Amino acid sequence: MEETQQLKTQLDLMQAALDHINQGFSAFDADLRLVAWNRGLWEMLDFPQNLARRGTHLEAFLRVNAERGEYGPGDIEGKIRRRLKRAELFEPHYFERIRPNGQIIAVSGTPLPKGGFVTTYSDVTEDRRRQEKLERTVEERTRALQQSEDWLRLVTDNIPALIAYLAPGPVFRFANRRYADWFGQSVASIAGRPAPEVVGADLFKILEPHINRAFEGNAVSYEYQRERPNGSSAYMRSTLIPDMTQDGRTLGIFVLSLDATDQKQAEAALVQSQRMDAVGKLTGGLAHDFNNLLAILMGNLLSLGRMDTPIAKETLDAKLSPMLEATKRGSDLIQRLLLFSRGKAIDPQTVSLARVIASAGRLLEGSLPSAIILETEIENREIAARIDPTQMETALINLAFNARDAMPEGGTLRIALTETQLGKREADDLGVSPGVYAQIVVEDTGSGMDAQTQLQVFEPFFTTKTFGTGSGLGLSMVYGFIRQSGGAIQISSALGIGTYLTLYLPLKRLEACDGGTLTETQGTRPQRGRGELLLLVEDDPDVANTVTEQLQNLGYSVLRAESAEDARSLALELPELRAVLSDIIMPGQINGLALAREIHQKRNDLAIALMSGYADWSALADQDSQCEFPVLAKPFAEDQLADTLHRILAAPPIAAS
Incomplete structure (x- = not known):
């Protein structure tokens, strides 16, 4: 290659500039001959100085490296040929080579427009050592963190509490085993899922206001009730604690919940104990009141029994009125107590x-x-x-x-x-x-x-x-x-x-x-029947006689049944029957509520009402307290009976369940 003096001067100037670069540099032409380099290349890769001249072929550099083991053991000529063929492709390339002395060189080659390529060589030994050290540190810390998380999981899973962490969304990021079990989930299935999916849409509506307050930066405590799969009620007492940054942002909330079912039951027992203690203190006064009421009844009954002559209506009313008021007051006191x-x-x-x-x-x-x-x-x-x-x-x-x-x-x-x-x-x-x-x-x-x-x-x-x-x-x-x-x-x-x-x-x-005070109904005429046929189910003859007389006085026709079996047959065989009035508790027989439901299944055109002298009839009848029929508490006044019958006869039939 023939060079003019001006070109040589320019190349020497460029060579001097390249010597100040802290990376190795080389440029080869389309014939793979050296046209430019810098001192950093020879210092970094320790090439012989006789190669530092323009026109040296790439093969000479490859041979030096191959012979001193830079490319590893094996066929030297084969290694040189393969590298020359790759170089002749003039393609961009980057690789890192570890020299026998442990030095790591990053080689980056870029093709030139008319053939040839420019290559830079960087000593990345310290960078890679630092990176390896950092990776080892990250690995060690990851392992330690995993051990810490495993330990935390072990601890939280054995604490008798429900623990979780909610991120904005709200989305669960963590839950211990007890929390997962409470909602019928696994620990793995909860992480990353929205809260409504985990706790259920209905319960989430109850919890959402508390969760929103916690995300606003407030510590929140609340209680909620949830039905267990077996149908029993469970109570949970929860506290939400915001996870906040120093500048006031809420990253998430910690959830701590405790099963308060046993405590609720203990509180209920204690409250009931206090209530019964108060009932005991009331007993003396109530006994006094009942003695007065009995004195009224006994005195008037004895007075009526001693009368030999016919009794005038005014005299009879004067005797019966306080007796009726006494029974009403006694019934009211009993119900309230x-x-x-x-x-x-x-x-x-x-x-x-x-x-x-x-x-x-x-x-x-x-x-x-x-x-x-x-x-x-x-x-x-x-x-x-x-x-x-x-x-x-x-x-x-x-x-x-x-x-x-x-x-x-x-x-x-x-x-x-x-x-x-x-x-x-x-x-x-x-x-x-x-x-x-x-x-x-x-x-x-x-x-x-x-x-x-x-x-x-x-x-x-x-x-x-x-x-x-x-x-x-x-x-x-x-x-x-x-x-x-x-x-x-x-x-x-x-x-x-x-x-x-x-x-x-x-x-x-x-x-x-x-x-305000309930509207008084005294003095108003009770709703009367128009001869409708009613079935009365009552096993006590005296009570049956009294209720029958009340029903007849109200304008109803009455058919009596003393047993559940009779009532079932009559209800199903008499199409003219309009309503059934049944006692709930009938010793030795099917209870009135079960009888009413059985009759209603087969004749939903019949109006049905129940009556009971027990305050807690649902427990005695072995039934839940949800009753679809009206229940009259014994003793009841004639106007209460009239009102109940009027309502059930006027109401549309209840759909059979």
Whole structure:
């Protein structure tokens, strides 16, 4: 190749510039002869200096490398030929070669437009060592993390709690074995799935507001109920804790849930125990009331029995009227006491507080000494709260009996219902949210409490009564119930002056028609029949005679059956029959509810009503409490019977299930 002096000068200048590059560099022409290089190439790859001239063929470089073992053992000529053939293709290429001394060279070749190629050589030995070290570190840490996760899984799977982690979506990222079992899933099947799929759409509707609050950065606690596959109810108490960054972003939420079923059952047993304790305290007063009622009945019956002459209607009415009122009052007392004693432990509903106070007041009548005056003040009958009404009655009765014990010489017990607004400061002091509350004041003029007693009065098992006369659970149960209902309780007392207890409950408001007194039906003429034929199923002859007379007085025709078998035959054989009225509990026979369902399956044109003298007839009948037929509680007044019969005869037939 002939070079001019000017070209040689330019090449020398380019050569000097290339020597300053920290990579090796070479350029070969279309004949694979060296046209340019830099000092870095010879220093990096240790080539003989005699090769550092223009025109040296690529083969010479390949031979040096092959002979000193750069390409490994084997056929040297074959290795050179294969590399020359690849070079003649002038294709882009990149590879890394480890030299015998351990040096790692990255070779990157780029073809030139008119043939030949430019190649750069980089010593990447340190980079690859650092990368290998990093990979080993990552592998070790991954292994350690896996061990840590395995350990965490082992721990969380053996903790008696349900643990999970929810990412935005919400999507499950983690769940321990107990959490997976609770929802009938496996640990592997939960990860990555949306929450509604895992917990079910119906339950998710209940949990969603709590989950949303947690993703807003709030710690949330709540309870929910879920039906197990065997049909029993299970209760879960859950806490959601946000996983937050320092700048306030919520990455996810930790879920901690505890099975509260046993605790709920224990609470229910304790509440029932307290309720039965209150029933026991009421017994004396109720016995007094019933003795008075029996005295009225016995006195008038004896008076009527001694009369030898015909009795004038006015005289008969004068005797029968108080007897009828006495039986109604006795029935009312029994029903109220039974409802109170068997009330569910937790049955929140929006109820009129005026009605609850009035009901508790009626239960207390006669149970408080005559020296104690009971006063009730109701500001507004529309004031309501979402509470368990029987627990509220229990609370009021417990407070009333505590007041009674504090007034052995007599005094005044006042129960007042008002509406109040709690500002932020007052609400914070009480531990509730600001807003409108129903306020129930229970005030007595008794002996009062000292400051130390007031501090301990709501503690479980604390009592100032003589050992064996008080459990110390009454006020702690009241406190727990009020707090569970979203309210607060405040006490103010002084020795020798009395005690002033204030209960606060989040206010709900009823419409006047719901919160007011029920419309009185006395004096109105009961709905009468038009000779319709009814079947009465009652095994007690005296009761059957009485109910038959009531039905006939109301204008109905009556056919009686003393057994379930007779009732079944008559109901199916008499097309003119319009309705069936059956007792529920019939000893030794199929119960009335089962009989009614059997008749209804075959004749859904028959109107059916049931009656029972048992408060908890569903347990005795071995049936669930869901009854599709109206049930009359014995004893019942004629107008109640008339109203029930009118409703079932006027209503369309119930579809057979």
